[in-house]
Amino acid sequence: MTTFSPLSGTISERIQQIRQTLPxxxxxxxxxxxVPIAAMREAYAAGVRDxxxxxxxxxEAKQMQLQELTDVTWHLIGHLQSNxxxxxxxxxxxxxxxxxxxxxxxxxxxxxxxxxxxxxxxxVKPLPDPNKYGWTIADLLNDxxxxxxxxxxxxxxxxTILPYGLSAAEAxxxxxxxxxxxNTIRDQHLPHIQMQALSMGMSDDYSLAVQAGTTMIRLGxxxxxxxxx
Ligand SMILES: *Cc1c(COP(=O)(O)O)cnc(C)c1O
Numbered sequence: 001m002t003t004f005s006p007l008s009g010t011i012s013e014r015i016q017q018i019r020q021t022l023p024x025x026x027x028x029x030x031x032x033x034x035v036p037i038a039a040m041r042e043a044y045a046a047g048v049r050d051x052x053x054x055x056x057x058x059x060e061a062k063q064m065q066l067q068e069l070t071d072v073t074w075h076l077i078g079h080l081q082s083n084x085x086x087x088x089x090x091x092x093x094x095x096x097x098x099x100x101x102x103x104x105x106x107x108x109x110x111x112x113x114x115x116x117x118x119x120x121x122x123x124v125k126p127l128p129d130p131n132k133y134g135w136t137i138a139d140l141l142n143d144x145x146x147x148x149x150x151x152x153x154x155x156x157x158x159x160t161i162l163p164y165g166l167s168a169a170e171a172x173x174x175x176x177x178x179x180x181x182x183n184t185i186r187d188q189h190l191p192h193i194q195m196q197a198l199s200m201g202m203s204d205d206y207s208l209a210v211q212a213g214t215t216m217i218r219l220g221x222x223x224x225x226x227x228x229x
Contacts, residue, residue, distance in 0.1 A: 007225055011039055012046035014223050018206075019047075022217075026210055029075055031202075031220030033058060034227045037065050043223065044069055052096070052218055054078030056087045063091060077159075077199075077218055079133050082106055089114050096159040096199050096218075099123040099133035101143045108150035117152055121159040121199050126177040129163040137181055148190040157197030157215070158182050168208055175200050175212030 007014065019028060029050040030043045040051065040062065052075040053059035059074060066072065076092040079099060085107050088095060095118050098104050104122075111117055123134035135143065147155065160178045162171055179198060186195035201209025203222035210217065221227065 011042045011223055015043060015046040015048060025215060027216045029216055029218045030223055031218050035224045039224055049073060050075060052077045056084045056091055059091050085110050089118055094119050096121045097123045101146055104147055104150050104153060108153045111152035117154050119154045119156045121157050121197060122155060123159045124178055126160060126174040127163055132161055148192045151192045155193045157195050159199035162205060171205050171208045172212055175209050179213045
């Protein structure tokens, strides 16, 4: 795995440097969990229009403080608890981590009454990883008919987070597996499941995800520095 190099430059310079290496088809999403408002404004000033948060509550608080940034798209990237689904629908335009059928069905039911429908991604694990949420490839294929009944879910593609400690070659192969799965699903032409988006790649592995054809990268530390955990 490519390791994360020490940060240099301002947030805006880092964003510009990374953008220069990205194909135009890749959407850079700034992961702003634990990131102060001032740093988010700096990212916005550098052209970022996509912010991602892991927690509904943190996003809600920041949205209050950033109300004047009306053209931002908000992405939820963390595991969604079932008691937060309604709030998540109100706060986020994209929900990246639909990770099981029950959650998908609950979201679908609540989204039915929602004026603004979310766009969603299904979280998949190309490699076994007991520490992460998400479908295995086999389980996702099994659940597709039921997911296709969820007409308010607006499934747009797949999301993945790779396990730690892979070599670059292993990581590219795993990302490619997810890309291939998206193509396989797309070929089924299910009316309520689209597969044009792939949310793959974080600070340590985004360039490998780009090689494997991702359309969205989720960058936190490489833009804003280490988080206090
Ligand atoms: C925190 C987080 C990221 C960003 O990770 P970095 O290593 O800081 O780039 C991306 N995706 C998800 C799901 C996350 O929780």
